[in-house]
Amino acid sequence: MNDNEQLQHWIDRVDTELVRYFADKDMTCNPLDRAMEYTLLAGGKRLRPLLTMVVVAEYGGDPEAAIPFALASEFLHTYSLIHDDLPCMDDDDMRRGKPTNHIIFGEANAILAGDALHSESFLLLSGAPHPSLSAEKRNQVMVEFCQAVGKRGMVAGQIMDLAQTGKDTSLEHLELLHQRKTGALLRFCVRLGAHLAEVSESDLNALTQFAEKLGLLFQVVDDLLDEESDSATLGKTSGKDAGQDKATFPKIMGSDEAHDYADKLLDEALAALKAVSRPLEYLEEIVRYVRHRDH
């Protein structure tokens, strides 16, 4: 997305605020802040906070006021990466071109850094000031966030992912897995922006549809990249899914069909945006990027 100056500006703002968040480290509980910061600042596409900020901006709101809320999803996402990379889970040594958290800080500190990022994401959502968000709407945001990330959301997806390794998996099951594991949080990010911008009910529904297509598309492309790309471009070990005998979209559908499916999801996401009361050019650009990214 780096060739769009406005999107890149928002991504830079996220990075700047992440650095600021950890400027004041508490050395009585060293290395907690350092371990949290390490994976948060190790790069990443910042897709989740960007989605929230973009929705706010597209509706004429102030994306700066949305930043602390948008960061919550990045904290949450980062906690999930740290835990997923652990030896007893996906056992990944590299992430975003750097050694994973437990390689640097050890397993215990990595688990706790993840736990603290998890709690901190809730603190951001519940405690960040906002010029117009009502307490009632903030409660609704909290409930949606918990549902997206908890025992019927992201964690359920990770359990399904671990459980399905090496087994025959239906397309339906794989889609449910990824709706939970990555889709639910991406959906939340879009809806968070919509709540902050106080969009109409019908726009909220269209944006939710868009987000669901985007989430599935994101995963189909992830699977294709894992199969087709090399580790240097990905910044993580490629061919990992095949090595672990994990079900993927190309494996279940065939590679050509998975590409067709990705194109179809892109079209459906774009169609959902057309149902919204205004043109949403940045969201269009993001979903096209998600389809055609190379890492």
Next chain:
Amino acid sequence: MNDNEQLQHWIDRVDTELVRYFADKDMTCNPLDRAMEYTLLAGGKRLRPLLTMVVVAEYGGDPEAAIPFALASEFLHTYSLIHDDLPCMDDDDMRRGKPTNHIIFGEANAILAGDALHSESFLLLSGAPHPSLSAEKRNQVMVEFCQAVGKRGMVAGQIMDLAQTGKDTSLEHLELLHQRKTGALLRFCVRLGAHLAEVSESDLNALTQFAEKLGLLFQVVDDLLDEESDSATLGKTSGKDAGQDKATFPKIMGSDEAHDYADKLLDEALAALKAVSRPLEYLEEIVRYVRHRDH
């Protein structure tokens, strides 16, 4: 506390609601619900939810309406136990007289069960209905909860606990560690009850003082029990702290002095209750139990 019928009734209500919470298991993400339920239902004193319900009841509120909120602390506490017991942390095989979560479900599922309990505690606080809690007050409760359990609260305490093993530790450092690791959540439980019961600012302050003394007392007694009790009575491995070369109150102060310190904390907790506008007999009973419990 079993000889007080009213307290035991509330404890039983907590147990009943915990069972109900997991009555409807989602088998698409098996064994997540089972792993969460396993440690939640493996017993425990239910001290945290009890504190919230008791404060509500002492002020004439409805402890039944407080139950979903009170459960949140038990979920949070249970997540922390599951993660603390992991091989890379305290490496405990037994908890409450039963094999620990990772022994039964494996490390990956244990970590994820903890993660899901963590998220679910926030869902309970943000989503549970309540007859009189305002959205603003609920937000305040959420913020306090996040602060109690996150990177300046419980997780910081656990990091400090892991880091201090085998090192010289001052009494001041040990107290900060335990204020964070166990004290902050106990303090929250008392304050949660106070918020639900809408107590006066001066009563809130006195109850907070009480809770801080209770939290420290709880840990001093825990250390004494670890030194003096046997594994069968404790339901977990006794003498564990000495075996792991952990700093404890009896080790730093001497056993007799730690007993004296516990008595002093009990007196201070009772004195804090005297500053409250009404007699709080159940809280008195609980703090006496915490001083004189044998497990």
